[in-house]
Structure formats: structure tokens, C-alpha cells
Amino acid sequence: MTALTASAPRAERALHDCRDAYAATLIELAAADPRVVVVVNDSTGSSKLGEFGKQFPDRLINVGIAEQDMVGVGAGLANGGKIPFVSAASCFLTARALEQIKVDAAYSNNNIKLCGMSPGMAYGELGATHHSIEDLAWLRVIPNLTVIVPADPVETAQALRWAAEHTGPVFVRVSRMGVPDVNPAGYEFVPGRAVTLREGTDVTIIATGTVVSRALDAADDLALAGISARVLSMPTIKPIDTDAIVAAARETGAIVTVEEALTSGGLGGAVAETVVRHHPVPMRFVGVPDAFAPTGSTSWLFDHFGISAAGIDAAVRDVLDR
Amino acid sequence: MTALTASAPRAERALHDCRDAYAATLIELAAADPRVVVVVNDSTGSSKLGEFGKQFPDRLINVGIAEQDMVGVGAGLANGGKIPFVSAASCFLTARALEQIKVDAAYSNNNIKLCGMSPGMAYGELGATHHSIEDLAWLRVIPNLTVIVPADPVETAQALRWAAEHTGPVFVRVSRMGVPDVNPAGYEFVPGRAVTLREGTDVTIIATGTVVSRALDAADDLALAGISARVLSMPTIKPIDTDAIVAAARETGAIVTVEEALTSGGLGGAVAETVVRHHPVPMRFVGVPDAFAPTGSTSWLFDHFGISAAGIDAAVRDVLDR
């Protein structure tokens, strides 16, 4: 995928593993509220919860490699008055325990927080079994479940704090691949609310999670070519911010979605359904197309699938047909 | 949901349980090909496979109440040269064995046929745990999996025969609630191909499976009010018939989808994604909204959610704004 425009110069940006914010925030929440517990499936290390376990050994519940049990135990802990954060690789948490998520978490309205770690293609070389790119499509349709995809460490921490306060089932995707800070100073996460990171009039790029920074880069590049792209960050996939989407459709006339997920069913699907209901406009979808990914590192796969400033740029030009 | 127009008179139509066509076709296939076997999870009776078991006792493999095992065993049988039809209530097959469907069936490209019995709200009164209304959204996004939702017994039989011939993973939703024959005499199922059951110019109703007859009824009613509705039956959800959808959007300018499933992510989602990509038009979605259903019989729930001629009629008028 080659860029159609020259790249704008990029500022040097430190990259963060959102699991660090995750781990620190859980420790903070646990220190403040004795009801906070964590449930893992032999995933203490991959969730960076070693320090949590040192500080709260009884409150780190490791059920072993048993995802159905893990979510069920989480539901039971919620019944027993705890606030469980179930922390497991997103691929296994969602694919292996989907009925428990549907029934024990959502349908039962239990106060359980499901934390999908290292989602998307964070485990690039490990292959399709370890890619969690279906999770947004699978979870978004489950009633009564809030689905959050933070874009940077600050948003991760805020989303977790909100989840701890909120009574009810929540899924949070906690990213492992390095991301820069994308939200402005003083940012406050509001569930269900899109964030306008850049104003624009020709097209709107709606991105979620790890790819928000790439959407911003693409907007920089497009500006050089005289294309004014609005950039919306969409941290909540469910409930989706219908107003922001409809305004984008109405005001900019075209939408490109970007996600570290399948192009079907997830953010792109949610936006498409909203758009045709309220204000039909042309759309393009950047993400993983309908295929199992080949072997490759995360960054190689991002480029391979065009989940990059260049790929977004191309999708914008395609939807604008110029 | 009350009809906005008078109902057209309906012809008396015999209703069929598609499981009968299912059972008869599996016996026919098994008689013709010794590789055909069936795998069940204590679901012999609910799959109407008693007679199959009598005729082919060794080829009805009952693993007990163990869905993960069931799909894995099916994958292993395929590896061993068999053509396994895995036959279980759609709710449990899809929610409980989703990772096995992703990995052992689709990613492994095994020659396995997954038969989701009694899907949708066939188990109305049994509640949301037994409703399989997420299955289309969940399975449609899995690469390399063909997803078929037959509308009547003839299509059920033809889809199964095609699945047996086709090498690769296939999911077929086998309906339990009574449906009339909707396809014309001489009908032939073609995978990936929509069927135009009625021509029309003002709007297109795209329906799948059990609700196709309701779409036809709604078109009858709408005709009385001078609204010309095209009716497309969409037996294959994946791959979706892009050409038929785009033609409908272009030629009729508005689309209403109808499914015994959530209004998000399934047929409606697939059509919305196609439309915004190729020819954006306004859409409405008839199905189960984003909620767990209350207690009630199948027919009560259909009416409750407006998955009826009257509900479709209302959705059409809403999308046409008249």
C-alpha cells in the first residue's frame, strides 16, 4: 500500500503499552475499594499483573487455563459483592467464553468487567488463533454489554475507573502494541461519546483504539493534498455515538472507518448501520478484510492490510473518488 | 405493531418444520455416501435424527452434552475422511463452540457441516439463553465459513446437498418454526445467490430464512397501498450477494432487511456494509432490537418485535417516509 500523497512530517512520539496503565489503575482501584478483584487464566504475566498479585495476593484469582470457568467465577464473584476484572487474552476470553459472556455477564446483568488483553493482531506472528479481530463484531451485538476500546494509556485508565464505578457488565480492550498519547491534555472519557480530535469538512475518519494515531497521521497527509478530514476517535463501540456519526455524515458527506479488527461487523459495521438508518453516505472500511492473516509481525501485518496512514489516505481518496 | 394498510387476503398455506427435510436429506445423503456421519450433543430427538440413528447406528455419534468436544470431534472426523454434519441447537453450537468453529472448522479449512437447529426464537418461552439471534452476526465475520439460512424445506434439502458436495466448512441454520414453501417450483439453490421472489420498484425487502414469507405478505399489503416492493430472499449470508444488493439499492432506492435475528450484525449488517460501499440508500432493519427478549412464545415474540407483515409494512413506510 503506497501513500498517494507525501507524508507530513511526524513529531517524535513515545509509544506506550496500555497494559502498564491497566496494571497501575487496577492497583489504584484495588487499594481504594476492597471489592476489586482480578480473575486470570494463567495470564498474570501477560496481563502485567505480577505487582498486583504481590500487593493483593488473595485478590488475584488464577483459575488456570480455563476460560469458561474464568468468566463463570467472575460472575459468581460479582454475585458475592465483588467487582471482578477478568483479565485474559482477548482471543480466548471472547471466543472460548462467549456463552458465559452472553449469559453470565450480560443477560444476568452481573457487575463484571471483562478485560480483553493484547487484542487485534498484537500476537502477530502467533497466527490467526491468537488474533482477536472478531471480538468487536462478536461482542457489539450482545445486549446490555458496554464495549470500550481505549486509544491510549490515559483513556485506558479512565475507562477502567469508569467501569469500576458503573454497575453492570463492561468489556474493555486493553492494547499491547505501542501507541502514542492521542487525547488532548485534560481529556475526560465519557462512555458512549465520540471525541473529535480534528475538525474537517470533506470526509470523516472514524477510528478506535490503537489506530487513532494513524488516522491523525493520515489527516495530516491529506491536508497537504488539500483534503480536509475530520477525525473522530470512537472509544465506545457499544453503545455507539449515533449523534456524532450522523453529524459526520451530514457535515462531511463521506466516512472511512479504521480499526484493528475485521472490516465487517465491528466499528465499521456499527457505523454503516447507523449511517443507512439516518443519513446514507459512502463509506470505506480500513481493517482486516475477510481472511485469516498470514504469518507476520504486528507492524508487518498492519502494513500488509493497509491499516496505516497510507492505507487510510488511499481509502479516503477512494471514497471521495479523487 | 399495527399494520398501516389493510392486509391483503392470504392464501391458506401448509407450514413445514424444516427439520423434517433436514432429517430426510441426511438419510438420503448417508445412503448414497458412506462418508456422511452425524455428530450430536444429546440432540438426536431435537434434530429429528431418530430414524437416521436407526438406519445408520454407527454413523450417529453422540458425544453427550459437550459442544466444544462435538465440534472438535467433527473436525477430527473430517480429517479422517468423513463428511460430518454436526447437529445441535444453534444457540449452544455457536455460543459454546465458537472458538472451535473459528479454528477447527474455518481456519483449519476442515470439511465439516455445522447445522444450527431450532435457531432464532424457536425456543421462544425458554428465554434468551435458548434464543439464537446472535448466530448470524457471530458467524458471518468468520473467514472461510459459508453461512446459509434456508427459507423452506426445499431450500433446506438443496442447501444440505450442496454442503455435502462442497469441500469446506459450512454452517446451515435449520429452522423449526413452521414455514410455508416460498420458492417457486423448479427452484434451485445457488450458494451466494439472492432470489428475486417478487419484482418491485419503490423499495426492496431483503429477507432470510423463516421470515421470507412475511416479507412476501408485506409486499402484498403494500401493493394495496400502491407501494411496489421488490422481495429478495437471501439464503446465503456469507458470501453475501453484493450484485443483487447493489442492484436493489440502485433500482429501488431503499432497503428493508428482515431476519429472525438481531437487527445488528447479521443480514442487516451485511447489507448495510454493502450499500454504503457501493450505493448508499436509506435502510430499515426488522428483527430483534438490541435487547434480551421477554418471556413469550415464538409467535408472540415475532409480533412483539414487529417481525410480521405489519411490522415490515411499517418499516417500509418509515424508510419511504410515507
Place this chain on the structure above:
Amino acid sequence: MTTAPAPVTVSASAPVAGLVPATGGGLPVGRIGADAGRDAVIAHLREGARLIRRSDIQMVHAAGLGHIGGEFSITDVLATLYLHVMKVSPDQVADPERDRLILSKGHAAGALYTTLAAAGFIPPDQLATFMQPMSMLNGHPDRKKIAAVEANTGPLGHGLPIAVGTAIAAKLDGSPRRTFVLLGDGELQEGSNWEAMMTASQYGLANLTAVVDRNRLQQGARVVDTNDLEPLADKLRAFGWEVVEVDGHDHGALLDVFAAVPAASGKPTFVIAHTFKGYPISFMRDNVAWHHKVPSAEQVALALAELETS
């Protein structure tokens, strides 16, 4: 702290043959405390179970849906727990310190509802709404609609992991509250149960009691012909549990078993309750056809007559 016995109403009248009253009549029977004396408790449980079964079969008949076979096999266990053993009462359903029961075999919801009605947790007149549109009495229990329901079940193999979670919560709280979970025997074919058993053993959950309704029948066939569980006690013991076998229709024996929990060993306890599907009705008992068959009016009348003398 067992709650004081509620007034015992034993007013069920003999049924008019062929005529099916809307509910069992005579519910609620209420809970009975330990101070009543063992014989009185057993008599109360026997009568309670009889009235619950009366109510259940009529309810299933009226709804035209239900799982009467697997409901009758667990009625005595449920009656023993809710009418006496468990520290939970209608005014305590939100008390964090309540004992909990999770009906993992959620298809037997009818037995749970009629037991909860008998114990005063839900108004008996609600039983007439079983499976009706917008009823709180869904085909499988829904905790959002009934406060006394601890978990939404229906898909098999969910209850034991949840029970492990409530038991860990109690242990973290240093609370003596107990968790009970009732499973089907066919249900034990679900692997999630064995995951949960390992966790329960690892965490030393002596406060957790699982009861398996060992009626030897599942949906479509005998368990032994589907996916045998034997040697079941050996399996459970190898998974680190205390195992007790009991006649699941003998209230006195059930009382003894539940009184022995938590086990001195610190292990969780698995009770193998030997039962009969459809017990004690002659034409239902041990008959796989009665998994979800709905009794006709005549069959209800026959069953009610048999229950009179049971």
C-alpha cells in the same frame, strides 16, 4: 441462624379427577426452623415436597411446556434446602450474608419456581403465568425478574463455575455463608464443570456443596448409553472433592448430608443424590420420555392421586 418456621398451611384438597386446578393449592408452606425437632422438620419437608410437585405438574400442564421429569427428581433436594437448610428467607434475598443456591440445571425451573412459591419468595399466583408473555417465570430462571434467583441458567455447565465464584467471595469475606449448586448428571458431560471442580479444590472451598441429580437419564437417552459417567464418585474424588452418596428422595438423609458441610477436610463436598426422573409418579419414574413431555389432564389427575398417597 435458621429463620423461624412460617405458618404451615397444609390445605391441599384431593383433586377432582380430570379437572386440573390452576395451581397446587395450599402453597406457601413456609420454612421450618431447626428448633422444630427433626421429625417435625422431615414431616414438613415431605409435605412441602408433595405440595410443590402438585403445584408444578399443574403449572406445566397449564403452560403446555416444562421439564417435569427432571423437576420431580430434584424436588426433594430443593424443598430440603429452601424450606429448612439454607439461611435465606424472603425478607433476606438481598442480604450479602445469605446462603445461595444456583440451579445449574436451569431447565428444571418449574421446580425452582414452585419451591420458591412454597417458601414465600414469589407470590403463588404468579405460577399461573409460567411461560406466558411478559411473565417473570421464564422457561429458565432469570435473576433480573426474581430476586431469589442467583443466576440465569439454561445452558448446561454454567452453574458450578458461578458457584465457585460466590464461594471464593465468601471466603475472601471470611463469611460462613454457604453456596449450593444443583446439577444434572447428563450436565456433568460439560467440561466447564471439571474446570470449576479443579478451581474449587485448589481454593479449598469447603463452603461449597454441589449436588448432582443422579437420575441416570438425560434428554434423549440414558446417561450410560450416551456418555457414561461411571465411576462417578472416583472421578469427583480424584478432582479433590469430598463425595457423599445419598437417596435424593429421603429428606432425613439429605438433612444429615447438608448438616455435615463444611467438611472437616476443608474440601468442597459433592453430593451424589440418587434419584428417579419423574419420581414418584408410576408412569413417569425412570422414563426418558418424560424429559419434556407435557402431561395431559388425565395424567395430571392420575399423578395428583398418586401424590396424595406418596
Place this chain on the structure above:
Amino acid sequence: MTTAPAPVTVSASAPVAGLVPATGGGLPVGRIGADAGRDAVIAHLREGARLIRRSDIQMVHAAGLGHIGGEFSITDVLATLYLHVMKVSPDQVADPERDRLILSKGHAAGALYTTLAAAGFIPPDQLATFMQPMSMLNGHPDRKKIAAVEANTGPLGHGLPIAVGTAIAAKLDGSPRRTFVLLGDGELQEGSNWEAMMTASQYGLANLTAVVDRNRLQQGARVVDTNDLEPLADKLRAFGWEVVEVDGHDHGALLDVFAAVPAASGKPTFVIAHTFKGYPISFMRDNVAWHHKVPSAEQVALALAELETS
């Protein structure tokens, strides 16, 4: 019908300290037939395993990714199966009558790939592409890319159900072909395994052999500290399997165990292979840190030196 022994190449040269060759050198070693005599077979397997480990550690080092600890614990089992026991050879990978091995602990793909290379199923030069873009050597095995791979694994708890399916297929065909499945011990915490064990027992799958790599370590901790499996043999026996315990690094003992399958009892066989994660490398052995740690060039050199004398 064991295939004739392929020419044995034992040309591995001692490594230059600090210098890591691209692959192990000397692969493939080929299969050895029964007619070679037991001592020759054992010598061949020992040398094969040594070369496989050489190759594997260099491959993992070069890729900067892999699960070397859990690969070294199963190398001897894999070598025994692929270099001698199993009736499958490179020109037979599509033969319906081949024996099958399913690597359920798919994270140990590196051991499988190097073993397949040693046995001639994949070109040794492919090993240099491990984990690289578009490689056939993915982090977990993919049967669409490698004909000798029977199942795409990686998520734990998938292999045994699949193996049950291949074994039922063989039984339906009246074929003597055998199925082997290799699992991790931590993996046995997945309930799907226990479901499959019940099915295997019910179907009397004597043609099925499961091997558990009993290295007593899982990803983040010791098994006993996570979710203990003991008494493991009792569990497996209670689930209807023959149980054999063996030193999983002793090729002769492994040969004896596999020769005894199918068991006369008609039951499936579970082999508890007692192993060490990271065996035989002094600084890796029995050390949980080596689950997916990648060895430095110095560590590779040290390990290769230790392998010379192993």
C-alpha cells in the same frame, strides 16, 4: 509397515561459541525402521532429538520468538513418534491410512517443525523463515501450509477432541491406523479435554493415545501453584483410560509404551510423560522463566555445547 530407515546424517559440528548458525546443521536425520534393531533405533532417536533441539534453539533465537522450554520437554516424544513409531512418511502425508499426530500444545510448534524437518516432511531451509512474513512456519501450526500438520492448534484444549474424531473415523473404517495427541499438563485445565476423554472412553477408542507432557510448569507458574492436577493418574483412570507413566526423555521407555498400544483392555491410553521444561539445558531445565523467553546468542552457544555431551 514401518518405512525403511533413511540415510542417517550425523554431521553436526561443534558450535563456535557466540556464533549462531542459521539452522541446526545435519538435518534431516530421517526415519528408522524396526528392522534396525532396538539399540540402533534408540541411538538414532537420541541423535535425532539432539539435532532437533540444536536446530530448534537456533531457530527460536533467529526468530526472536518461540516457546523453547515447552519445546525441549516434548522433543524426545516427538522424535520417537516421527522418526520411528508412527506409520507416516513424507511421501504418505495424504494417505488416509497414515497414523496421525496432533500437537495440541500448539505453542511448541518449533519442536514440531524441526522434527518434521528432521524426518523429511518439510525442507530444512524453511526453518530459517520461522515467524517471518508469509512463512509457512507460523507461531502455531497451520495445516493449510504444511501437509504433515494434522490440525491447526494454538488455543489449548482443541487437540484431544479432534484426535477423538480421527480415532472414531479409523474405527468406523475398521482401520488399524492410530492417532496420537500430545498435550501440555497445564492444558489439562481446559474442560474440553475432559469432555473428549469421556467420549473416547464411551467409544472404546483403543486406537487413540494421548501423551501429556508432564513438565509441571505452565505459562506463568508451576501447575501445582495454579490449578493442581494431582492425583492425575487417578483422574485419567476414573475417566476410563489406561494410564502409563514414563520418563518422557527416555527413548527406550517411550518405545515400549507406544508398542503396547492399542491396549488389550480396549481402552484408550494416556501416557503421562514425566519431563522437564527446557531439558536438558542446565539453565533452562524446570525453570518457568523459559516458557517463551528467547535465548541470547551466548545462551544458544552454551546450550549447543551442553547438547554436544547430552
